[in-house]
Amino acid sequence: MRPGTREVDRLSKSLLRRxxxxxxPGSRPASxxxxxxxxxxxxxxxxxxxxxxxxxxxxxxxPVMFLATTALTYGLVAIALNLLMGFGGQISIGHGGFLAxxxxxxxxxxxxYHFPPIVVLLLAGLVTGxxxxxxxxxxxxxxxxxxxxxxxxxxxxxxxxxxxxSLTGGFTGVIMPPQQVxxxxxxxxxxxxxxxxxxxxxxxxxxxxxLASPTGRRFRAVRDSEEIAPALGVNVPLVKLxxxxxxxxxxxxxxxVFALNNSIVEYSQFxxxxxxxxxxxxxxxxxxxxxxxxxxAIALVIVQQQTTSLGGLSETILGAAVVLVLLVVPGGLVAxxxxxxxxxxWVWWMAQRVLRRRTLPPPQDPVPAERxxxxxxx
Amino acid sequence: xxxxxxxxxxxxxxxxxxxxxxxxxxxxxxxxxxxxFANGALATVVSxxxxxxxxxxxxxxxxxxxxxxxxxxxxxxxxxxxFMRRLRSAAIIVSIVMTLGLLLLFEGLxxxxxxxEPKAVPLVLNGPVITYGSLAISRNNLFIAxxxxxxxxxxxxxxxxxxxxxxxxxxxxxxxxAMLMGISRRRVVTASWAAGVAIAGAAATLAVPASGGLTxxxxxxxxxYAFAASVLGGFGSLLGAVVGGFLIGIxxxxxxxxxxxxxxxxxxxxxxxxxxxxxxxxLFGRRARVRV
Numbered sequence: 023m024r025p026g027t028r029e030v031d032r033l034s035k036s037l038l039r040r041x042x043x044x045x046x047p048g049s050r051p052a053s054x055x056x057x058x059x060x061x062x063x064x065x066x067x068x069x070x071x072x073x074x075x076x077x078x079x080x081x082x083x084x085p086v087m088f089l090a091t092t093a094l095t096y097g098l099v100a101i102a103l104n105l106l107m108g109f110g111g112q113i114s115i116g117h118g119g120f121l122a123x124x125x126x127x128x129x130x131x132x133x134x135y136h137f138p139p140i141v142v143l144l145l146a147g148l149v150t151g152x153x154x155x156x157x158x159x160x161x162x163x164x165x166x167x168x169x170x171x172x173x174x175x176x177x178x179x180x181x182x183x184x185x186x187x188s189l190t191g192g193f194t195g196v197i198m199p200p201q202q203v204x205x206x207x208x209x210x211x212x213x214x215x216x217x218x219x220x221x222x223x224x225x226x227x228x229x230x231x232x233l234a235s236p237t238g239r240r241f242r243a244v245r246d247s248e249e250i251a252p253a254l255g256v257n258v259p260l261v262k263l264x265x266x267x268x269x270x271x272x273x274x275x276x277x278x279v280f281a282l283n284n285s286i287v288e289y290s291q292f293x294x295x296x297x298x299x300x301x302x303x304x305x306x307x308x309x310x311x312x313x314x315x316x317x318x319a320i321a322l323v324i325v326q327q328q329t330t331s332l333g334g335l336s337e338t339i340l341g342a343a344v345v346l347v348l349l350v351v352p353g354g355l356v357a358x359x360x361x362x363x364x365x366x367x368w369v370w371w372m373a374q375r376v377l378r379r380r381t382l383p384p385p386q387d388p389v390p391a392e393r394x395x396x397x398x399x400x
Numbered sequence: 401x402x403x404x405x406x407x408x409x410x411x412x413x414x415x416x417x418x419x420x421x422x423x424x425x426x427x428x429x430x431x432x433x434x435x436x437f438a439n440g441a442l443a444t445v446v447s448x449x450x451x452x453x454x455x456x457x458x459x460x461x462x463x464x465x466x467x468x469x470x471x472x473x474x475x476x477x478x479x480x481x482x483f484m485r486r487l488r489s490a491a492i493i494v495s496i497v498m499t500l501g502l503l504l505l506f507e508g509l510x511x512x513x514x515x516x517e518p519k520a521v522p523l524v525l526n527g528p529v530i531t532y533g534s535l536a537i538s539r540n541n542l543f544i545a546x547x548x549x550x551x552x553x554x555x556x557x558x559x560x561x562x563x564x565x566x567x568x569x570x571x572x573x574x575x576x577x578a579m580l581m582g583i584s585r586r587r588v589v590t591a592s593w594a595a596g597v598a599i600a601g602a603a604a605t606l607a608v609p610a611s612g613g614l615t616x617x618x619x620x621x622x623x624x625y626a627f628a629a630s631v632l633g634g635f636g637s638l639l640g641a642v643v644g645g646f647l648i649g650i651x652x653x654x655x656x657x658x659x660x661x662x663x664x665x666x667x668x669x670x671x672x673x674x675x676x677x678x679x680x681x682x683l684f685g686r687r688a689r690v691r692v
Contacts, residue, residue, distance in 0.1 A: 113493055115437075115500060160677045166492045167435035167635070168676055171627045174437075175669035178624055186662045294620055298504055305497055334511020334616060341505025345483060348498050 073219055077212045087211035088283065093323040094218035095279045100303040100315030101225045102272035108310030109233060110265040111245030112161070113170045116177030118297035120270045122184060122289075124150040124277015129196035129287040130189060139201040139208055146281075147274040154270020161266060162259035165248060177297040184289040195288025198281045209282050218279045222316065225272050230312060232268075241265060295337070299326075302340045306347055308354030317355050402534050407657040408650050413541030413610065414625075415649020416548040420603030421626035422633065422641035423551065428596035430572045430636050432589045434484065434495040438502035439600045440623030442479065445506060446472035446601025447614050448514045451521050461522050469602045476597025480590045488589075510616040518613025524606060544606050545646075551599065552642045559638070568592065572636070600626075621665060625652075628668045632675050634685015643683060 080086045103117050127149040131142050184190040201208040208214055232238045243251040244261045251258055281287050307318020329336040347354050428436045446468050453464030487495050525543040529536045559565040570578035571588045579585050608614045629648045633640020652664050
């Protein structure tokens with residue numbers, strides 16, 4: 023915890039206690055906590071409804087729908103990466119490589135076989151999961167910067183392989199054929215948006231339920247200490263293997279949407295900066311938080327879209343955001359509201375103190391002088 | 401045989417550049433325990449400064465190279481003081497995240513300031529190719545390889561035979577005990593950052609003519625080779641960085657000469673994974689002790 027936050031924390035708690043005292047003995051701070059939970063649920067409900075209704079307003083606007091689906095796709099990758107980094111403590115700067123595997127698998131399978139979309143989707147996830155498993159085999163023995171270097175190597179090797187293999191179409195890439203269930207065309211903007219939304223919801227639900235399970239507790243044990251976890255009976259290499267496979271699986275699902283959304287898959291879409299983008303999305307949104315990665319991905323997609331006029335500007339903003347998160351707001355974007363609330367509470371408390379000092383006579387010493395002296399002697 | 405020797409000889413140029421970049425990484429890693437992912441981006445800034453001094457200001461190339469390398473040292477020291485110093489007690493992963501953030505920041509800033517069109521920087525040392533029998537090596541490549549070896553030797557003598565070098569080794573060995581001995585860890589780490597960025601910047605500028613122009617991202621792939629060289633040599637070993645760099649330069653050149661140069665990054669990735677799997681401490685590194 024950074025110095026300073028602790029003080030603000032204590033301040034807001036004492037403020038809470040005072041509010042409870044003023045309200046009488048019946049009310050407890052717990053009611054305030056319950057209010058917070060309601061506020062949180064309400065925010066989530068508003069977000070979900072807004073996401074569901076979004077195509078009602080912007081459905082005809084193809085560029086906006088493309089961006090929205092891109093944001094959701096990248097959000098799913100960020101959720102998968104957050105599972106690995108935030109809850110598993112394993113760094114990866116090569117998730118662009120996993121997205122490439124998922125997208126290429128989708129396009130290649132859909133070109134050569136006439137499987138129903140659900141099969142193609144699952145194949146994209148499973149093939150990418152298998153690649154994650156294979157990368158997890160050596161990565162299970164590595165930690166911190168060694169892991170970062172290895173995943174960096176993976177991230178730059180995949181596009182190079184895609185450029186040089188005939189299966190992946192080389193320089194020209196693979197054109198994504200349309201996907202259809204009944205009368206629903208998944209290569210049209212609105213159905214694809216809903217598909218991406220459903221996958222994001224599935225990914226989030228899977229991560230939440232996974233974290234509540236014993237497996238999730240093992241993840242966090244490994245994250246918190248790779249030395250102590252084995253003493254608690256945790257099989258660390260197995261946990262890392264699971265983490266890499268699962269994270270790659272969900273990134274592969276995102277690859278399916280990516281292929282449909284871009285309608286062509288080529289090596290140049292997956293350069294190193296894409297991996298850095300996912301990495302930044304997780305950090306800026308809020309590492310190890312539920313909504314953080316999605317919020318980060320959406321925010322960064324908007325930043326990228328707004329700064330296309332000046333090359334390098336979006337990277338500068340991304341980099342500055344990561345640095346700022348580390349130095350100023352450790353919880354990322356999702357921690358901002360709480361930070362603002364705390365700041366407001368502090369300002370309110372200070373204002374009250376100043377006002378009271380002006381209006382009230384100085385408070386009398388509650389401890390009689392003799393007793394105070396006696397205490398100091400004894 | 402002649403082809404083999406010629407390929408080895410021309411691999412020395414790139415090998416020296418990888419070795420210098422790996423040396424920069426090693427210097428920083430040794431004292432601060434941080435693998436600086438932003439080193440390539442910082443080195444690119446140095447190369448851009450060389451370009452500005454040479455093209456816009458009109459200084460001779462060697463002078464602008466030296467001045468920019470000095471500015472690179474300042475940049476490295478400032479980076480440490482402004483961004484890395486306050487994370488020193490945090491978990492290692494936080495420092496890694498920070499250097500990746502700095503990579504984005506500096507790469508972006510370079511793009512904003514200098515633009516993305518490739519720029520040309522002339523060879524620092526120009527002249528006719530030196531031949532020996534049927535073998536040939538360009539003066540620039542010979543200069544790079546010689547600079548690497550000389551710099552490696554200078555660093556070795558500094559570390560092993562001078563008092564400041566002893567202080568650096570003490571901080572690398574055990575920062576707390578070093579501080580108890582009256583060594584300023586702050587100064588040692590900041591000086592390492594200065595030296596690390598300066599060396600990488602010198603290497604980056606020398607690499608520009610061979611990599612087809614100076615762009616904000618031209619160091620990205622060179623950085624991957626430098627990481628591979630550090631991993632191969634064992635992170636934290638000076639000798640390892642130099643040997644690893646030359647090995648990677650020569651091997652990639654041999655593969656390109658005999659087979660194809662299409663899959664160099666994939667090859668390097670496979671090499672990284674193989675080294676880390678078989679011998680995580682690299683060729684010259686020491687097996688890391690884990691303290692709980």
